[in-house]
Amino acid sequence: MLTLQGKSVFRDICIGPIFFYRGREREAVRRPVEDKEEELGRFARAREEAARQLHKLYETTRARVGEANAAIFEIHEMMLEDEEYVESVRNLVNTQSVNLEYAIQTTGENFARMFRSMGDDYMDQRAQDVLDISRRLIRILSEEGGEDLRDLIPEEPSIIAADDLMPSETVQLPRELVLGFVMRGGSVNSHTAILARSMGIPALVEVGGELSDEYDGLNAAVDGYSGVVCVEPDEETLRLLREKKEQSDRHLAALHLLKGQDNVTRDGRAIRVFANAGSLEDVDAACENDAGGIGLLRSEILYLGRESEPDEETQFAFYRKVLERMGGKEVIIRTMDIGADKKVPYLGLSPEENPALGLRAIRICLKRPELFKVQLRALYRAGLYGRLRVMYPMITSPEELIRIRRIEEEVRRELKEEGIAFERDIPTGIMIETPAAALVSGELAGMVDFFSVGTNDLTQYTLALDRQNAGLEEFADSRHRAVLKLIGMAAESAHRAGIWIGICGELGADVSLTEEFLRMGIDELSVSPAMILPLRQQIRRLDLRGGKRA
C-alpha cells in the first residue's frame, strides 16, 4: 500500500480503480502556411463554434450546479473575444506564417505563463481558463470537436487522476462514471475544485508528482477527510475507510433531515442561524443549506484581484444579485474590509510597519470618503431589491460612527438631488472586533441597529496575536476567557439598548461553545454555509433551563 497526501476539496470517501485521464489534447505541430487569410477565416469560424459550445455548456452547468458555478463558462466566452488574445493569435499567423492551431497553442501557453508569473490565486485561475479555451479551439479545428467525453474514460466507474483538469472537463465527465478526482496539481480554490465541490465529488488536489502513471488501473481509496489517497490499500485500511464512510453518510443523512426545521432549543429559544459569504457561490451554498439569511457578506472580494476600483454599477449589480438570490431573506453586507492581509495595490496605500494595526477597513473609508461613497451609493440603490442591512468593520469609537453618519447623509442627499431611486431605510450595524468596541459597547449600542462580533479579529487584537502567523499556534486560544468576557460585555450592552447581537467570526461555528453563547444572550450565529446544519443540530439538542454555566 502506498499513501500520498494532497489537499481535500470535498469531504467524502471513494474506493475504486484509478484511471489516468489524458483528454483529447494533442500537441499542435508547427506548419508553414501560405494562405494566411484562410487561416484567419478558420479562426473566426472556430471562435463562433466555441462560443456556441460554451453557451450550451453554461446552460447545462447552470441546470446541474447553479448559475454561480456556471458563470465560469460565460467568462470563457468573453475571453474568446479578448482583444489581446485574438490579436496575438492573428499576429503569429501573419508575421510567422504558421498554422492557426500552432498560433493558438503558443498564445495560450504564453498568456498562461504570464498570468501564473503574477503569483496570485486569481491569476492562476485565469491561466487555466486561457488554456481551456485554447484547447477547445484546437479541438474544434481538428474536427475531433466532440463535446462528449464519455469515450475518453472507462465504462467502469473510476477515480480520475490527472495533472489537473480543465473546468469544462470537470463538468462534462459523466458523473456516474466518476468516483473521485485526484490531481497532481490544481489548487483548492480553482474553478475545478469549486465545481467538484458543488457536484459532491470526493477530490484531492496538490497530490504532487508521486502520483505516477504506473498506478493506472490499480485499486485506490480517496479519503477526502484526511486528504489522503491510498494506492492498493490493504484490507484493514479498506475496512476502516468503509466504516468511516458509513458513519459520515449516516451523519449527512441526519443533517439533511434538518433542512426546513427551526433553530430552536428544547426550551423554546429561537436563534437566527445565518451564513457568511464571500462570493455568489457561497450565496448559493447558503440557500442550499437553508440559511436564515446572510449574516456577513465580505464585500471586499469585489475590490481584490483587480486592476482598478470596482465602479458603482459593478457593485450595484453584484449586491442586487445577492439580494435577489436571497429572496426576502435578510442580507448583511459589510462595507469593504481592505488592508492588513487584504492588499489592494491600485489604491496606492503606503506600505506599513504593522498593517493589521494600520489603515484598514473603516479607517480607509473615513480617510478616503470618495471611495466609501461609491460603495454606499451602490448599496443604497441595491437596497430596493431585498432586505439589506449594512455593517461597518473595525469600529473602535462612537466618533467614527458620527463621521460615518455624516457621509451616509451626504450620499442620501446626493442621490436624491440626482433623482436616483434608492432605499432610505436601511438598518445599520457594526462589527465588534476590537477590544475597544467591546469596552465602549454601551455607548455604541445606542447608535446602531445591531452588533456582530468578529471573533477572528477580536481574538487577534485581544491576545496581541497575529492571525496570519502560523508559527504562533501554540499561543493561540480562540476560547480565551478574555475574548469570551468581551463578547459577554457586548451582549449585555446590546440587550440593554434593545438591539440584537450576533457572532460572524469563526468561533460562532464552534458547537462546543454554542450553549455558552446562547446563555450570554447571543441572538444570531453566522457561519460558513457547510456549518449551518451542524449548528442547527446542536441548538436543537440544547436545553437552557436550569443552572447557568460559568
Ligand code: PEP
Ligand atoms: C472577524 O474578524 O471575525 C470577521 C468575521 O471578519 P474577517 O475575518 O473578514 O476579518
Ligand code: MG
Ligand atoms: Mg474582521
